[in-house]
Amino acid sequence: MTISNFSLHTGETGPLIQASTPDRLRVPIYGMTPILAEGDQVLAGTRIALSNNEDRGDMHAPLAGTIKAVYHDYMHIEVTGEERTEPLVPCSESGNALRKWLRDMGINVARLNRTRTLIINGVPPEPGISIYEPLLRDYRKVLEIGLDTIQRIVEPIRIFMVVAEGNQTNAFANCTVKHVAPIYPKGLDPLVIKTVTGQEVLPGMLPKNGTILSVKELYFIGRVMESGRPVSETVMTLGTQNHLVRIGTPVGWLTKELGVKVQPGDRLVLGGAMRGMTAVNLEQGVDKQTNGLTLFRKEEGLETTDNFCLGCGECERHCPSRLMPGMISRCAEFKQFKRAERFHIHSCIECGLCGYWCTAQRPLLQYIRLAKYELALLAGAELPPDVPINERDKKGDAPC
Ligand code: SF4
Ligand code: SF4
Structure with a gap:
């Protein structure tokens, strides 16, 4: 894998394309409680699972x-092909009532709280992921509705729209446009927050007196307000074009639609080359957060290694969080998870640059994610129930 210059200039110019309707869906419901059972009929928009988190939609x-x-972790729906939908549910509320309504409609409202500074992140999250460009260019009306809705909850004093240098986006009303260098990982939230506020925050945390949302979240909120229907699609970069894709569409359906044949040994990644997660199998359904698909061919030499760390320090030189990824990965490798905290693992923004540059080709980001997962379990997070694969086999849902 070679990303020559980490440029965030995507060169994207085309409109959003509506992906075809799949004949089956694998709708992710991890961290949720299903409220329907096998055999139940659903309409488009029927609520199927309640979030176990009070802010997640x-x-x-x-x-x-x-x-x-x-x-x-998912619900398998056989699509009937009929266009039957639940009735519209419009909303004219503000404040907490509006926040709750959005959550019920599938929006993650964790970052929708009253505060002074609102930051809209429109910088491409990774090289090759260009979903924000068509939204900013062609869906301005939807984004304006989204921004107006957010303002009725957040009531900010200052609003910033942050885009990559070279992006010609005009400011929205009451909104100041800021530019960042179009180089990865400048578009990741903690670095955008630092650009606007000067504050350094841990990944997932918010700045003092501020909040941050992506252009995609703005679009989700605008669509829900405009249509009165819950979130049902995500926006994804597939190849060089951007698509609207139904949540739960199997990744194998999308590769087939693109005419791409996935060969044994290839790796299909949900997301971009630097931060994406490898799909478990071709039946895995896309989620609301999925923003692209990336295919690595077997010949590209991405085999997992257990090579020793050489102590060369190359990873440290590239880490934007000023960490020692080599040391953190060694802690994870030898199951010294608590020790990884001494090396500030929670400051890692999961950009993947350390692994990209590692002289020994160690899977550094994967080690770091493993350690974070184990630390979350040690801190009391619940282990997902163990569902025997043969149970899935019986229903034809086994991994490919
Ligand atoms: S993924 Fe690696 S390079 Fe990126 S912040 Fe984490 S430790 Fe640093
Ligand atoms: S770049 Fe790889 S080999 Fe070098 S110190 Fe970092 S982890 Fe170790």
Whole structure:
């Protein structure tokens, strides 16, 4: 894998393309409680799972169909092909009532709280992921509705729209445009927050007196307000074009639609080359957060290694969080997870640059994510229920 200059200039100019309707959906419901069972019929927009987190949005059926199987992490829906939908649910509330309504419609409202500074992040998150460009260019009306809605909850005094240098986006009303250098990882939230406020925050945390949302979240909120329907689609970069894709669409359906044949040994990644997560199998469904698909061919030499760390320090030289990824990865490798905290693992923004540059080709980001996962379990997070694969086999839901 070679990303020659980490440029965030995507060169994207085309409109959003509507992906075709799949004949089945694997709707992710991890961290949710399913409220329907196998055999139940759903309409497009029927609520199928309640979020276990008070801020994360609930999940709704993106299309009409029949529920074929329910697991702890996804629901398998056979699509009937009919255009049957739940009735519209418009909202004219403000403040907390509006916040709750958005959550019920599938929006993650964790960052929608009253505060003084609102930052809208429109910088491409990774090289090759260009979803914000068509939204900023062609869906301005939807984004304006989204911004107006957010203002009714957040009531900010200052609003910043942050885009990459070279992006010609005009400011929205009451909104100041700021530019950052179009170089990865400048578009990741903690670095955008630092650009605007000067504050350094841990990943997932918010600045003092401020909040941050992406252009995609703005779009989700605008669509929900405009249509009165819950979130049912995500925006993804597939190849060089951007698509609207139903949540739960199997990644294998998308590669087939693109005419791409995935060969044994290839790796299909949900997201971009630097931060994406490898799909478990071709039946894995896309989630609200999925912003692209990246295919690595077997010949590109991305085999997992257990090479020793050489102590060369190359990873440290490239880490934007000023960490020692080599040391953190060694802690994870030898199951010294608590020790990784001494090397400030929680400051890692998961940019993947350390692994990209590692002389020994160690899977550094994967080690770091493993250690964070184990630390979360040690801190009391719940282990997902163990669903035997043979149970899935019986229902034809086994991994490919
Ligand atoms: S992924 Fe690696 S380079 Fe990026 S912040 Fe974390 S430790 Fe640093
Ligand atoms: S770049 Fe790789 S080999 Fe070098 S210190 Fe970092 S982890 Fe170790």
